[in-house]
Amino acid sequence: MNTVIFRTAAPILAALMIMFSVFVLLRGHNEPGGGFIGGLIGASGIAxxxxxxxxxxxxxxxxxxxxxxxxxxxxxxALSGFLSLPAADPFLTGLWVTFFVEGAEIALSTPMLFDIGVYFVVVGAVGTIALTLEGGEDED
Incomplete structure (x- = not known):
């Protein structure tokens, strides 16, 4: 599939897919989605x-x-799991920190850090598999 239209549209489509994958990643705490689905969408953009x-x-x-x-x-x-140990909580216990920036409340949590880790694992693993299958030759 080496058409001019596909080669022209693919970079734009890949960028949109990666942006949408980040949206799905960050949306996954309150609505369906999260690190795994977002990572699959991002890896599809890479592919x-x-x-x-x-x-x-x-x-x-x-x-x-x-x-x-x-x-x-x-x-x-793994880091998201170990962050609960200094608080004398079991491994992978969710912890939240809330910041107020110009009247807006920003909540950061260890489950979100875990989801971001899952996102990177899925993008990296599936991206590696896709690029290896597309390459067809031995690559490092």
Missing amino acids: IYGIACGVEATRKALKVHPISLAGFGVFLA
Whole structure:
């Protein structure tokens, strides 16, 4: 599938999919969605870009190898569990911190950090699989 229309539309479509995946990630605490579904949408955007522009162009656009994103996600997910230990709570107990910025209330939580970790794991793992399958040759 090497048409001019697809190669032209793919970068825009990939950017929209990644933005939508971040929306689904952040929406997942109050509505359906979250890290896993958002990660699948983001990895689909990477795969579409890879099909249209090639694996090498996709790897250059990502700047980071996708498997590194998966490792970073595992680190964030584990960190969210260990943050409850200093509070003398069991592993993976949810903790919330609320900030007030210019009259707006911003709540940060360890479940959100865990979801962000899951997002990175899914984007990294599925992105690596997609780029490996698209590449067809041995790549590092």
